[in-house]
Amino acid sequence: MLPGSKSLLPGLPRLFGFAAMSSVTGTYELQEPLNYRGGTRVQPADGNHFEEVYEPATGRVIGKFLCSGEKEVNLAVQSAQAAFKIWSQKSGMERSTILLEAARIIRERREEIAKMETINNGKSLLEALADIDVSWQCVQYYAGLAGSLAGQHIQLPGGSFAYTRREPLGVCVGIGAWNYPFQIACWKSAPALACGNAMIFKPSPFTPISVVLLAEIYSEAGVPKGLFNVTQGGAATGQFLCHHPNVAKVSFTGSVPTGIKIMEMAAKGIKPVTLELGGKSPLIIFSDCVLENAVKGALMANFLTQGEVCCNGTRVFVQREILSAFTKAVVQQTQNIKIGDPLLEDTRMGPLINRPHLEKVLSFIKQAKEQGAEVLCGGEPYVPDDPKLQNGFYMSPCILGNCEDNMTCVKEEIFGPVMSILPFDSEEEALERANSTRFGLAGGVFTRDIQRAHRVVAGLQAGMCFINNYNISPVELPFGGYKMSGFGRENGEAAIGYYSQLKTVCVEMGDVESVF
Numbered sequence: 001m002l003p004g005s006k007s008l009l010p011g012l013p014r015l016f017g018f019a020a021m022s023s024v025t026g027t028y029e030l031q032e033p034l035n036y037r038g039g040t041r042v043q044p045a046d047g048n049h050f051e052e053v054y055e056p057a058t059g060r061v062i063g064k065f066l067c068s069g070e071k072e073v074n075l076a077v078q079s080a081q082a083a084f085k086i087w088s089q090k091s092g093m094e095r096s097t098i099l100l101e102a103a104r105i106i107r108e109r110r111e112e113i114a115k116m117e118t119i120n121n122g123k124s125l126l127e128a129l130a131d132i133d134v135s136w137q138c139v140q141y142y143a144g145l146a147g148s149l150a151g152q153h154i155q156l157p158g159g160s161f162a163y164t165r166r167e168p169l170g171v172c173v174g175i176g177a178w179n180y181p182f183q184i185a186c187w188k189s190a191p192a193l194a195c196g197n198a199m200i201f202k203p204s205p206f207t208p209i210s211v212v213l214l215a216e217i218y219s220e221a222g223v224p225k226g227l228f229n230v231t232q233g234g235a236a237t238g239q240f241l242c243h244h245p246n247v248a249k250v251s252f253t254g255s256v257p258t259g260i261k262i263m264e265m266a267a268k269g270i271k272p273v274t275l276e277l278g279g280k281s282p283l284i285i286f287s288d289c290v291l292e293n294a295v296k297g298a299l300m301a302n303f304l305t306q307g308e309v310c311c312n313g314t315r316v317f318v319q320r321e322i323l324s325a326f327t328k329a330v331v332q333q334t335q336n337i338k339i340g341d342p343l344l345e346d347t348r349m350g351p352l353i354n355r356p357h358l359e360k361v362l363s364f365i366k367q368a369k370e371q372g373a374e375v376l377c378g379g380e381p382y383v384p385d386d387p388k389l390q391n392g393f394y395m396s397p398c399i400l401g402n403c404e405d406n407m408t409c410v411k412e413e414i415f416g417p418v419m420s421i422l423p424f425d426s427e428e429e430a431l432e433r434a435n436s437t438r439f440g441l442a443g444g445v446f447t448r449d450i451q452r453a454h455r456v457v458a459g460l461q462a463g464m465c466f467i468n469n470y471n472i473s474p475v476e477l478p479f480g481g482y483k484m485s486g487f488g489r490e491n492g493e494a495a496i497g498y499y500s501q502l503k504t505v506c507v508e509m510g511d512v513e514s515v516f
């Protein structure tokens with residue numbers, strides 16, 4: 001277990017029993033079709049253009065796929081509708097049995113899935129394994145809830161009564177981002193399927209591979225053919241899905257600008273949406289914290305998955321009395337992060353997702369310098385020694401000092417390994433500055449003062465708050481944003497409400513009293 005990690009990234013302790021795996025970086029070639037429909041991998045029935053798939057560690061193109069067109073989307077919806085008829089008639093316990101089997105298979109195949117995730121996304125194998133553990137735990141958690149989904153019984157005068165039924169919505173669409181490809185698909189599909197829905201999932205075109213493994217696993221576990229389909233493509237494919245009249249709900253994870261478009265499309269069909277969007281979250285470190293934990297927390301808040309994490313605490317507010325000690329320690333530990341081949345066990349930071357994104361992150365750093373920030377470490381392209389990695393999309397993790405609230409690096413989501421340090425003096429000041437953003441996904445506080453800790457998180461305008469830790473994600477906890485970071489919740493019991501609808505049945509036990 002990582003020191004102090006406790007239940008951090010559940011499953012991490014298992015990792016250390018994991019046999020050393022030699023790196024196969026630079027060898028994988030994509031061969032099989034990536035669409036999944038009717039219980040099998042298929043080539044799309046039509047398409048608009050081809051997308052290349054990259055291995056970020058080497059910069060190699062490992063394959064390409066045809067982005068699905070309207071005809072393919074229609075077929076996927078038809079397939080899901082047929083499966084929905086069967087699945088929605090099953091009892092919660094029947095669904096639970098199948099989902100438990102899916103969770104078991106994911107757990108059994110965790111190393112293979114994690115390896116695929118690392119090859120396609122670039123995150124370290126250590127993190128990918130933890131992601132896959134969170135994924136099977138999520139499926140297992142909703143399998144556990146499936147059997148007890150129930151309504152209410154309400155007594156009415158004269159022996160009459162009413163009851164409510166929790167019913168599925170129908171065919172739900174899940175649209176995912178590229179930073180947690182397999183985990184996002186599980187966070188959406190597990191509650192959706194537990195509630196009796198079917199799902200069509202469209203991953204990001206940057207990371208199309210691992211979600212097809214999930215589709216195969218659901219089939220192997222025994223879901224009806226077509227219950228979980230994968231449709232590949234980018235914006236155009238996503239639009240066909242969102243506009244489809246037989247789609248009942250859209251659950252989206254991605255950026256704010258795309259989230260706005262998703263909401264507009266869903267509005268046309270009065271479809272409910274869940275929006276898991278971006279953030280620029282604050283992490284407030286008080287001078288009475290356990291400094292060692294606060295430093296570790298700041299690294300966890302900024303550098304998982306190369307900083308490409310929606311809920312990262314990238315605005316690190318540090319009380320002035322400990323600014324110097326905190327900055328020295330955090331810079332030192334950041335410089336020690338081992339960058340390189342993400343499939344090697346001791347690598348802690350892999351490449352960013354692709355070349356344009358790397359350049360975008362570097363340009364944020366250039367702009368930060370122009371606006372007066374000081375680069376305390378990193379922020380440069382990084383070229384590993386291994387010749388096969390030399391065209392990969394690596395950079396050194398960056399810490400910016402001398403930051404001010406109005407700088408672009410402090411206001412905008414960078415989605416890369418860039419931490420901004422901001423000194424503060426009082427609690428009131430820190431809270432006001434922390435909330436001075438259009439985002440509201442997450443926030444954190446490090447302090448030994450228990451009253452202050454609860455007071456500060458109560459004041460934070462954010463959906464996911466941490467006290468004396470950051471970026472842990474047990475599946476029992478609801479996760480989602482305030483303000484422009486979205487609405488709806490994933491994980492926890494709360495997600496059930498977003499994948500089901502209540503029917504009220506009013507039962508008369510006497511005679512009808514008519515006013516006519």
Ligand SMILES: NC(=O)c1ccc[n+]([C@@H]2O[C@H](COP(=O)([O-])OP(=O)(O)OC[C@H]3O[C@@H](n4cnc5c(N)ncnc54)[C@H](O)[C@@H]3O)[C@@H](O)[C@H]2O)c1
Binds near residue numbers: 254
């Ligand atoms: N809140 C969360 O849980 C969470 C989790 C992960 C990532 N994110 C956010 O995601 C962003 C990074 O991911 P990204 O670059 O993949 O985001 P993105 O918005 O560019 O794309 C997300 C998904 O939407 C699809 N898409 C794009 N345009 C579309 C359209 N017009 N109609 C339908 N679908 C469309 C993409 O193909 C992709 O599958 C960051 O802002 C990050 O904070 C949020």
Ligand SMILES: C[N+](C)(C)CCCC=O
Binds near residue numbers: 472
């Ligand atoms: C697993 N984490 C680190 C909480 C990230 C959740 C998904 C956000 O990008």
